Amino acid sequence: EVQLVQSGAEVKKPGESLRISCQGSAYFFPNYWITWVRQMPGRGLEWMGTIDPSDAYSTYSPSFQGHVTISADKSISTAYLQWSSLKASDTAMYYCVRSMATYYYGMDVWGQGTTVTVSS
C-alpha cells in the first residue's frame, strides 16, 4: 500500500527549533513531489511549499518563505519540514502529501498529519 507516514506530535516552546518528517513507502519516491500543507485549528488548508526529491528543488509560498525549510533525502524516501525558531502561531496540524512530478494529477496520497503545539 502506498503510504506517507509522518512523525509524531510535538510540543515545543517559542524560539525552539523543530524538524518533522514524512516517509514514503511502496512507490518510487523521486517520481513524486512532496508538498507540506498547514491547517491551523478550526481553519482551512494552506499550501506551504513543495520539493522535488529527485533534485531537491523546492519552492515556497511567500507566506512561509524564510520561516520554514523543506528538504528531502531520497535515499531514505523521507521529506522534512523544519523551523529554526518556532512561534506560538506555528501551532497547527501539518500534512505532507505527494503529487506526480511529470503531470499534475492532484495530490493523491496524504500523510496522517503531525500536530505541532508551540506554547510557553
Add this chain to the structure above:
Amino acid sequence: DIQMTQSPSSVSASAGDRVTITCRASQDISSWLAWYQQKPGKAPKLLIYAASSLQSGVPSRFSGSGSGTDFTLSISSLQPEDFATYYCQQANSFPYTFGQGTKLEIQ
C-alpha cells in the same frame, strides 16, 4: 499569488439532494484545478483533478466542471458520508493555493 474563492462558505442539505459548490480563480488557470474532501480529524482526500477527472475510487455521484476562472463541484445525490468540508486548489502556478473551504452540513 492566485486567489481562490469558494461559495458558499457553508451549505445545508439533506440526503438525496443535489449540491453544487463553486470556485473562482483570480486569473485564468485553464483546467489546473483539484477538489478535496475533508472530514473532521482526518486528512483531506482527493476527489477531482484537472477540473473534471474523477480520482480512482471516488463515487460517480461526484463531478467537476469548468475551465479558465470558474469551476463547480457537484454531488448528485448526497449520501450521509458526504457531509464534510470541500476545498478547491489551483495548480496553474506556485504557490498552489486553496480556496477557503465549503462546509456541507446536514439540514
